[in-house]
Amino acid sequence: xxxxxxxxxxxxxxxxxxxxxxxxxxxAGEFVVILGPSGCGKSTLLRMIAGLEAxxxxxxxIGDVVVNDLEPRARGCAMVFQNYALYPHMTVAENIxxxxxxxxxxxxxxIARIQSVAQMLGLGEFLDRKPMQLSGGQRQRVxxxxxxxxEPKVFLYDEPLSNLDARLRVAMRAEIRRLxxxxxxxxxxVTHDQVxxxxxxxxxxxxxxxxxxxxxxxxxxxxxxxxxYVASFIGSPGLNLLRVNVSTNDGHIKFGDGQLLAYDRKIxxxxxxxxxxxxxxxxxxRLASDGRGLSIRFSFSEELGSSRLIYGAxxxxxxxxxxxxxxxxxxxxxxxxxxxxxAMQFFSAETGRRIS
Amino acid sequence: xxxRTPLLNVTTYIVLCIGxxxxxxxxxxxxxxxxxxxxxxxxPELHLIPGNHLFENLSAAWERGHLGERLTNSLIxxxxxxxxxxxxxxITAFGLVYFRFPGRMLIFWLIFITLMLPLEVRIVPTYAxxxxxxxxxxxxxDATGISGIIASLTGxxxxxxxxxxxxxxxxxxxxxxxxxxxxxxxxFFLTVPDELLEAARMxxxxxxxxxxxxxxxxSRANMAALFTIMFLYAWNxxxxxxxxxxxxxxxxxxxxxxxxxxxxxxSTTGGGTPDWNVAMAGCLIVMLxxxxxxxxxxxxxxxxxxxxxx
Ligand SMILES: Nc1ncnc2c1ncn2[C@@H]1O[C@H](COP(=O)(O)OP(=O)(O)OP(=O)(O)O)[C@@H](O)[C@H]1O
Ligand SMILES: [Mg+2]
Numbered sequence: 001x002x003x004x005x006x007x008x009x010x011x012x013x014x015x016x017x018x019x020x021x022x023x024x025x026x027x028a029g030e031f032v033v034i035l036g037p038s039g040c041g042k043s044t045l046l047r048m049i050a051g052l053e054a055x056x057x058x059x060x061x062i063g064d065v066v067v068n069d070l071e072p073r074a075r076g077c078a079m080v081f082q083n084y085a086l087y088p089h090m091t092v093a094e095n096i097x098x099x100x101x102x103x104x105x106x107x108x109x110x111i112a113r114i115q116s117v118a119q120m121l122g123l124g125e126f127l128d129r130k131p132m133q134l135s136g137g138q139r140q141r142v143x144x145x146x147x148x149x150x151e152p153k154v155f156l157y158d159e160p161l162s163n164l165d166a167r168l169r170v171a172m173r174a175e176i177r178r179l180x181x182x183x184x185x186x187x188x189x190v191t192h193d194q195v196x197x198x199x200x201x202x203x204x205x206x207x208x209x210x211x212x213x214x215x216x217x218x219x220x221x222x223x224x225x226x227x228x229y230v231a232s233f234i235g236s237p238g239l240n241l242l243r244v245n246v247s248t249n250d251g252h253i254k255f256g257d258g259q260l261l262a263y264d265r266k267i268x269x270x271x272x273x274x275x276x277x278x279x280x281x282x283x284x285x286r287l288a289s290d291g292r293g294l295s296i297r298f299s300f301s302e303e304l305g306s307s308r309l310i311y312g313a314x315x316x317x318x319x320x321x322x323x324x325x326x327x328x329x330x331x332x333x334x335x336x337x338x339x340x341x342x343a344m345q346f347f348s349a350e351t352g353r354r355i356s
Numbered sequence: 357x358x359x360r361t362p363l364l365n366v367t368t369y370i371v372l373c374i375g376x377x378x379x380x381x382x383x384x385x386x387x388x389x390x391x392x393x394x395x396x397x398x399x400p401e402l403h404l405i406p407g408n409h410l411f412e413n414l415s416a417a418w419e420r421g422h423l424g425e426r427l428t429n430s431l432i433x434x435x436x437x438x439x440x441x442x443x444x445x446x447i448t449a450f451g452l453v454y455f456r457f458p459g460r461m462l463i464f465w466l467i468f469i470t471l472m473l474p475l476e477v478r479i480v481p482t483y484a485x486x487x488x489x490x491x492x493x494x495x496x497x498d499a500t501g502i503s504g505i506i507a508s509l510t511g512x513x514x515x516x517x518x519x520x521x522x523x524x525x526x527x528x529x530x531x532x533x534x535x536x537x538x539x540x541x542x543x544f545f546l547t548v549p550d551e552l553l554e555a556a557r558m559x560x561x562x563x564x565x566x567x568x569x570x571x572x573x574x575s576r577a578n579m580a581a582l583f584t585i586m587f588l589y590a591w592n593x594x595x596x597x598x599x600x601x602x603x604x605x606x607x608x609x610x611x612x613x614x615x616x617x618x619x620x621x622x623s624t625t626g627g628g629t630p631d632w633n634v635a636m637a638g639c640l641i642v643m644l645x646x647x648x649x650x651x652x653x654x655x656x657x658x659x660x661x662x663x664x665x666x
Contacts, residue, residue, distance in 0.1 A: 052554050073560035085551035089573045099559040146559070 001186055002063035002076070002153035003028045004049065009058035011044050011210075018044050020210040021058070026188065031180050033189045035197040035233070036207035042190040045207075046156050049188065051075050062153060073102075078147035079156040083163060084139045086131035086146075093118070093127040096145040117145045120179075137168045144176075148183070155187040161196065173199055194234050198222070206230045226354050228277050228347040237309065239279040239345065240319045246271050253278055256315035261294055264341045270355050277347040282309065283322040284343035287329070293336035296321070298329065389636035390414070397633045413637035421618045421638050426611040429527075430591055431645065433610060436528040437590035438583045445537030445582065446575070450567050452538075453545040454553070470535045475596055483599055486526045490516035522607035526600050531590055537582050544578050545571065580656035584649060591646050611642045 004026040011019040019041040026032050034042045047053040049060055051072035060067050067075045078099075087095050094101075097114045105113075118124050121141040131139055140160060147155060157176075161169045177200055180187055191197055197204050198218045206213040206221065206229075214226035225231035231239035244253040244261075248271060252260045263271075296319060298312040310321050310329060314337075321337065323329065346355040384404075389397055390413050391406040417423065452464055475482065485491060494516045497503040503514040520526030548571065556566050572579070594612055601609040608614075618638040620630030 050554075050558065052557065072554075072557045077558070079555070079558050081551050081555060083549075083551065085549065085555040087552065087555070087570065089570075098556075098561075102560040102565065146555075150559075 001028045001184060003061075004154055004186060004188070005061045006045075006049070007059050007061075009045070009048060009060060010056050011041070011048060011053065012056045018210050019048070022210075022212055024205060024212065024215070026186060028186055029184045031177075031187045031189065031200060031202045032205060033191060033197040033201035033203075034205045034207060035191060035194060037233070038192055040207045041210040042192070042207055043158055046079075046158055046188060046190050049075075049154070050077050050079050050156050052079075076153035077156050078150050078152035078154075079158065080143045080147050080160040082159045084131075084143040084160075086139055086142055088131055091128050091130060092123060092134070092142050095131065095142055096123075096149055098146070099150045113149055117149045120148075121145050136164055137172065140164060140172060144179070148179070152185065155185050157187065157189040159191055160189075161191070162193070169196075176200065195236065198234075206233065224354065224356075225345070228279065228352040231279055231345065231347070235281065237282050237320045237322075239281060240285075241347075242278045242314055242317045242319065243275060243349070244278040245275055246273055248273050255294075256317065259295060259315065261339070263344060267341055268344070268346065268355075271346060275349040276355065277349055277352070279345040279347060280339050280343050282320040283307075285321055285337045285339045287321075287323060287327065288336040288338040291336050293338040295334055296337050297334050298332065301329070386636050386639050389633055390640050392633050394629050394631045394633060397631075397636075398629055409633070410637070413633050414641060416631075416634045417618060417638035417641060420634065421611075421614045422608065423611060423614070423638065423641055425608050426614045427642070427645065429524075429608055430611040430642075432524055433527045433593075433597070434587045434590040436524060437531045438586040440528060440532040441537045441586045442579055442583050444532060445541045446567075446572065446579075448538045449541030449545055450571065453542055454563065454566075467535045467538055470533070471539075474534070475530060479595065479599065482530045482596075486520040486530065486600055488516075489518040489520050520600075522601055522603040527597060527610070528590075530596060530600075531593065537586065540578060540582055541575065544575050548574065577657045580653050584653045584657070587649055588646050615639060615642055 004024075006022055006024040009019060009022045009024075010017060022045060024032075034045065036042050044053060048055050049062075051067065051070060051074075055068060062075055062077070087098065090098065093111075093114050096117055097110045100110045100113060114127070115124075118127055121144060123138070123141055123145060126134060126138060126142075131142065134142065140163075143160065160176075161172055164172060173196060176189075189196075189200055201218055203215060203217055204221050205215050208229055214221060214230045216224075216226075221230060221234055225234060225239065228239075228241055232241060242255065244255055246253050248265065250260075251265045252262045253276075254260055265271075294314060296312045296314050298310050300311050302309040302311070304322075305325075307322050307325055310323060312319055312321065329335065347353065348355055385402075388403050388406050391408065391410040392403060392413075393407065393409050396403065396407060448467065452460065452467075488494075494503070494514070497506075497514060497516075507513050520529070552570065553566060556570055561569065592612060593610070594616075597610040597613045598616075601607055601613070615635070615638055618635045620632060620635060
């Protein structure tokens with residue numbers, strides 16, 4: 001278990017800056033998820049911590065040691081790769097125990113530790129098989145076992161669940177969480193799946209184009225996204241974002257089609273006249289029973305079982321609403337939305353940063 | 357594209373059978389020839405039924421061709437070439453694929469160029485070097501005037517000499533020095549996923565371990581194929597052993613070169629009836645070791661080709 005800290009870490013591939021001055025402090029024992037869209041530099045960041053990629057700039061510290069110039073093996077990290085990278089010519093037992101073999105542990109000790117790791121992961125009966133003869137989920141476990149057996153200071157996971165089917169993914173997610181509770185090893189988990197991030201993380205790091213957009217607990221990130229980008233990325237569906245104009249004098253915002261919506265000037269003191277991005281959660285707006293509110297034209301719905309999503313347009317911009325299953329609505333009708341002040345969020349139209 | 361229609365099947369079989377026959381008939385004629393007497397084989401008609409003098413002919417060929425010693429020579433040379441080639445190819449390809457060092461591309465192209473220089477093309481300089489492996493150094497010393505300086509200072513006339521003719525080293529080394537195997541290995545190493553290397557590095561394996569515990573076990577099928585091909589290549593060499601072993605009475609030569617001596621000519625038959633039956637028997641003996649090797653090795657590389665482990 002060790003703290004990991006990055007200060008102003010950058011990575012350039014030729015002229016492209018893939019990771020741009022990232023500062024990140026991870027406490028010992030913390031489970032941090034790095035979340036971001038494809039190509040935003042998540043893997044690159046992880047690989048720099050692992051030592052598989054050199055940093056172009058900045059400093060990486062694991063525990064009290066600056067590791068920039070250390071070989072991967074000297075850094076004390078273990079990594080689980082997206083496609084597992086199991087050793088095809090070795091049995092499961094050899095795969096799991098390879099690091100110990102390299103470290104020169106006596107065979108008897110090795111076997112004992114392989115046994116206990118295999119036990120923990122439910123791999124006991126597969127120890128003599130080759131990776132080829134395992135299912136995807138079993139391979140995933142072997143990859144985990146290979147990382148666990150070294151009792152590393154830091155676990156690095158690079159989208160380890162993305163090759164599994166939906167049910168297995170949920171099961172493995174729970175398992176990873178359980179393992180973390182049991183072992184308490186500092187973990188960094190890269191994913192582009194926000195559900196994975198929300199369920200696993202102590203803290204989430206949202207990345208976009210090589211920069212960190214926001215660092216926070218899942219709750220903070222969900223409730224108070226630091227930017228419109230984070231807001232649209234987190235939650236399913238993401239935050240509804242609409243372009244509006246603020247009039248501080250009258251205390252209302254004006255939509256593209258001229259509709260007005262009043263807001264509480266005491267809460268939103270920092271709003272200024274002019275264009276902003278207005279946001280609200282699909283589940284926090286209600287259909288107004290008295291027919292007064294923001295008018296929305298519905299087009300189609302998605303059934304979720306306990307609830308349903310209805311898609312529509314406010315002033316020609318797309319918006320989604322989540323309603324209870326037995327609430328009535330019919331497609332192609334116009335309805336009124338009531339959005340309480342507590343559900344309103346505002347973001348700067350230029351920078352996308354949150355206005356509080 | 358695999359298409360199955362009765363007509364296509366029949367045609368395929370016919371073509372395959374014709375091909376097999378074309379390969380097999382000459383071999384059969386050699387075998388039949390090796391079972392006949394001198395008289396029978398010199399009757400001008402085609403024999404298709406074996407006679408019953410096989411063992412006489414085999415032992416005559418064995419004695420006259422000193423095949424015991426010659427086969428030993430061939431075996432040592434072929435094993436040496438095949439082993440040396442596999443080892444050298446694996447190591448050079450490893451260096452080229454997995455290390456970044458200055459001049460890497462230059463070395464790559466230098467190795468590549470040797471593909472265009474088979475032994476037959478460079479046989480004269482190769483012979484000169486084999487006759488005195490230190491000759492290139494001597495020439496450099498002479499050309500730069502260093503040997504003159506040494507002579508005037510110490511009075512010793514520098515004459516470096518290391519004769520490789522009539523030795524296994526001389527037979528083997530020039531055949532190892534080609535690039536084919538290096539390319540085979542390079543191609544294979546390039547298909548090994550990077551993540552395997554990265555996982556191994558995370559587990560603490562250094563370059564040497566990665567070579568011996570990953571690349572070599574993973575390339576077993578390649579190795580079997582390359583070993584077999586190089587063994588056959590070395591075994592079938594004619595020109596180089598012929599030149600490199602002038603001392604027939606002492607060191608002897610290889611079995612394939614010796615076959616030439618078994619073929620009847622005026623000096624061996626003394627003007628008598630040419631005994632092709634003995635020459636054919638010699639052929640049979642000399643063919644046997646490569647045949648056994650292929651039969652034995654093919655399981656490995658065919659299995660390697662079928663059960664591709666990624
Ligand atoms: N070796 C490399 N050389 C040049 N560019 C690279 C290299 N590796 C990655 N990149 C570029 O860096 C960017 C970030 O790559 P990275 O693999 O970190 O993305 P990612 O966030 O992990 O995406 P994904 O979710 O698809 O895995 C990409 O635009 C990629 O093209
Ligand atoms: Mg990635």
